[in-house]
């Protein structure tokens with residue numbers, strides 16, 4: 001990882017993975033490391049960071065402006081800015097860029113737009129990509145580290161923007177729009193002629209106002225269809241460029257490893273550069289020479305003697321930890337067997353949540369240390 005963070009040719013690091021595996025933590029830790037150790041002017045784009053981590057990064061509200069992070073050691077000549085993605089505001093910015101102010105106001109006021117820009121599934125992924133595109137275009141930073149949204153699946157980050165622009169661009173919308181274009185009549189007027197009963201039912205269920213809103217939304221967005229698609233495609237191309245490094249984060253558990261392998265395969269298909277796999281929150285023991293069996297036997301012996309209860313307990317804990325470590329290694333091997341060329345680094349489960357700069361430094365050091373002792 002240090003080689004990647006130091007490489008001036010690497011301009012974007014994307015941290016992806018399934019929900020809750022440690023993407024945000026990894027992104028923040030890598031960005032801090034790039035700034036402190038490698039002297040790079042770095043920005044980290046976080047998405048929904050835990051509140052305490054956000055506070056440590058000096059982020060008190062959703063904010064589309066990168067803010068300098070305090071307590072970063074700048075001796076190497078680098079610095080760190082951080083921001084939290086404001087999905088709604090990013091969407092507004094895109095609209096403003098692609099349409100005249102009056103039209104934009106119309107769009108902003110529309111209830112469909114309001115719902116979609118703040119809750120539509122896929123909007124967060126799309127806007128994260130959009131923001132990445134904007135940051136890259138400004139060319140102000142040596143390195144942009146991107147966190148990805150808390151989706152169930154890592155693939156959503158790649159798929160959602162296309163899905164969203166397909167929706168905005170979709171045939172369904174165009175069909176709905178056609179009657180509205182025909183002479184400014186109500187969009188359902190043509191339909192009403194042939195399907196009177198159907199239309200009246202729809203109106204009754206959905207309400208006339210809702211149909212008017214939807215029609216207005218579709219008409220207003222029509223002018224932007226191309227814009228959405230083009231921008232999504234542009235960012236997609238940035239993700240395929242050699243200046244980008246994907247870092248895949250996974251927990252050493254069967255579902256997460258399966259998912260990670262799936263995602264790695266997909267990156268390969270898309271010709272997107274996978275820099276490595278982070279196995280996060282792995283368990284290791286500090287006594288790899290003492291295996292679980294011997295440890296349990298010794299515990300039993302101590303218990304029989306009726307003395308050294310605490311030692312017996314410690315031996316049992318050690319045995320359980322060793323068993324878990326071995327299990328995790330076996331599970332993780334499924335990934336490394338399938339992708340032997342992808343470098344892997346393991347980060348130990350810390351005793352507590354990672355929420356301050358020092359904690360991020362610890363994770364950053366672990367992320368750049370080759371290998372942990374084998375589990376035994």
Ligand SMILES: Nc1ncnc2c1ncn2[C@@H]1O[C@H](COP(=O)(O)OP(=O)(O)OP(=O)(O)O)[C@@H](O)[C@H]1O
Nearest residue numbers: 019020021022023024025150281348349350353354
């Ligand atoms: N190695 C670790 N040891 C201990 N705790 C960790 C470790 N990595 C992450 N955590 C903690 O796990 C929680 C989830 O981490 P994080 O927010 O980075 O995951 P995420 O993948 O971004 O989640 P989401 O998909 O919800 O965005 C956080 O509270 C974080 O502090």
Ligand SMILES: [Mg+2]
Nearest residue numbers: 023024047048
């Ligand atoms: Mg996160």
